[in-house]
Amino acid sequence: DIVMTQSPDSLAVSLGERATVNCKSSQGVLYNSNNKNYLAWYQQKPGQPPRLLIYWASTRESGVPDRFSGSGSGTDFTLTISSLQAEDVAVYYCQQYYSTPYTFGQGTKLEIK
Amino acid sequence: QVQLQQWGAGLLKPSETLSLTCAVYGGSFSGYYWTWIRQPPGKGLEWLGEINHSRTTNYSPSLKSRVTISVDTSKNQFSLRLSSVTAADTAVYYCARGGYCTGSSCYSSWVDPWGQGILVTVSS
Numbered sequence: 001d002i003v004m005t006q007s008p009d010s011l012a013v014s015l016g017e018r019a020t021v022n023c024k025s026s027q028g029v030l031y032n033s034n035n036k037n038y039l040a041w042y043q044q045k046p047g048q049p050p051r052l053l054i055y056w057a058s059t060r061e062s063g064v065p066d067r068f069s070g071s072g073s074g075t076d077f078t079l080t081i082s083s084l085q086a087e088d089v090a091v092y093y094c095q096q097y098y099s100t101p102y103t104f105g106q107g108t109k110l111e112i113k
Numbered sequence: 114q115v116q117l118q119q120w121g122a123g124l125l126k127p128s129e130t131l132s133l134t135c136a137v138y139g140g141s142f143s144g145y146y147w148t149w150i151r152q153p154p155g156k157g158l159e160w161l162g163e164i165n166h167s168r169t170t171n172y173s174p175s176l177k178s179r180v181t182i183s184v185d186t187s188k189n190q191f192s193l194r195l196s197s198v199t200a201a202d203t204a205v206y207y208c209a210r211g212g213y214c215t216g217s218s219c220y221s222s223w224v225d226p227w228g229q230g231i232l233v234t235v236s237s
Contacts (some may be wrong), residue, residue, distance in 0.1 A: 001174070040223035049207055049227035050158065061225070083139040093158055097212070097221040101173040 002026050004095050006105035012113040019081040021108045023094035028074045038098035040072055041079045043076070043090045044107075050093060054079065086112065115140035115227035119208045125235050131195040135208030135228055142166065142189040146212035148224055149182060149193045151204040159204075163211050164191055165219060198235045205230040 003026040013019040029038045037057035042050035052061045054070035057077055067082045081088055089112060094105040121133035135147070143166035151159050162172040164182045172180050181194040195202060208228040212221045 038221060042224075049209075049230050050211070050224075052223055052225040055223040095158075095224070097158075097223055100160075100171040100221075101175075102160045102165075102221070102224075104160065107157045 001101055002029070002099060002103050004094055004096055004103050004105040006092075006094060006108045008108060009078050010104070010109040010111065012104075012111045013081075013084045014113045015086065017113075018086050019088070019110055020108070021079040021092050021094075023072075023077040023079070023105050025075045025096055025098075029096045029098035030074050035071050037077070038096055039070075039072070039077050040095045040097065041068075042093045042095065043088075044093065045090045053092075081110075084110075084112070115159075115210065115226055117210070117226060119206075119228040119231055121231060121233070123167045123231060123233055125198050125233065126237055127199050127235060128197055129235075131198050131202065131206075131233055131235075132192065133208070133233070134190055134192045134232060137189045137191075137210075143186065144214055145167050145210050146171075146214070146219065146222075147182075147184065147191040148209045148211040150207045150209060150224065150227075151202075152207070152230075153201075153204045161193070161195075165212075165214055167214075169219070177204055179232050200235050203233065 005024045007022045041058040044050040058070045059065040069080050091107045116138045118134040146163040146165045147161040149161040164170045179196045184191045205229045209224045
């Protein structure tokens with residue numbers, strides 16, 4: 001199995017400031033044949049299912065605010081919120097869909113400082 | 114817009130079999146992999162397995178001996194069965210859409226959309 005490790009486990013950021021969540025995979029999730037990273041990011045608020053934010057490591061899902069961005073390649077990835085809003089308080093997960101089982105990171109809890 | 118609605122028993126005793134069903138409304142059913150994911154209370158997400166319209170399945174190795182995912186293409190529904198449950202299987206179970214298929218080829222993909230989730234509690 002590919003192990004996904006997120007850092008930090010929790011993060012407190014002031015409103016309007018930048019928030020950065022990191023995700024590292026135990027093996028590469030870049031398919032050389034199409035040059036795509038099989039990595040997605042999700043946001044989960046209490047009592048709700050996860051919401052897709054980013055796929056292919058950096059493609060923003062329709063309707064997701066442009067303050068959310070994804071970057072990275074191979075084994076190291078980052079989710080950045082450029083200017084934190086109150087509604088961004090949530091747990092964020094990365095997931096690899098490179099090979100089954102499609103594993104998730106342990107989650108990063110984002111709070112307001 | 115694709116919507117998933119799931120149902121099943123929410124309280125089980127140890128050693129019983131968990132059984133959940135998810136109905137898919139709107140959009141194509143046959144062109145996708147349909148997925149089950151669970152989340153123990155206060156913990157992270159665990160991918161359990163998936164099935165496509167041809168009944169091709171992929172399961173998590175850690176649960177493979179206990180998990181069965183099936184599909185009813187006539188009803189646009191898919192189901193999860195997990196045998197011999199214990200307290201460790203207590204979780205919110207989500208159904209969701211995963212990879213896609215075109216012709217005879219299938220491709221992995223992100224998970225979206227998700228069902229609303231159902232809490233299954235295992236307790237004596």
